[in-house]
Amino acid sequence: MARGPLGLPLLALAFAGLLIAGYLLAVRLAGEPAVCGPSHGCETVAASEHATMFGIPVAAYGAACSAILTACAVAWWRRADRRPLLLAYALLLLATLAVAYLTYLELFVIRAICPWCVAYAVTIVASLVTAGLALRRA
DSSP states (O other): OOOGGGHHHHHHHHHHHHHHHHHHHHHHHHTOOOOOOTTOHHHHHHHSGGGEETTEEHHHHHHHHHHHHHHHHHHHHHHOOHHHHHHHHHHHHHHHHHHHHHHHIIIIIIOOOOHHHHHHHHHHHHHHHHHHHHHHHO
16 A cells, blocks of 8 residues: 555644644643633633543543554554555544534533634544545555
């Protein structure tokens, strides 16, 4: 399977997601608010009961997901092996459901928008589209 032109975009999106989730996890563990601008949506979202799942910050799940996606993208890009791309696609299907649910919570339950969370969701959905296109081209 050839890597094609989508290897670098998939890697860049996965790494961007890792940076965003890593930043959110770092500020959460430091007990500091994320730099969010005038909206203060990040503080509201971080203070909500939905900011943790099973006692673990949601950002930790995002960081773990993005780390696996980055590793899959690197493996696919370096070896042109379809299996890491399939794993990434399966993980991205689950991650898309998760970010859709979390976005629903932000909009209709918490009633605050965290721009960092939205940016992370965009990287997940864009990665899903990119991986899907790569699989289709194979």
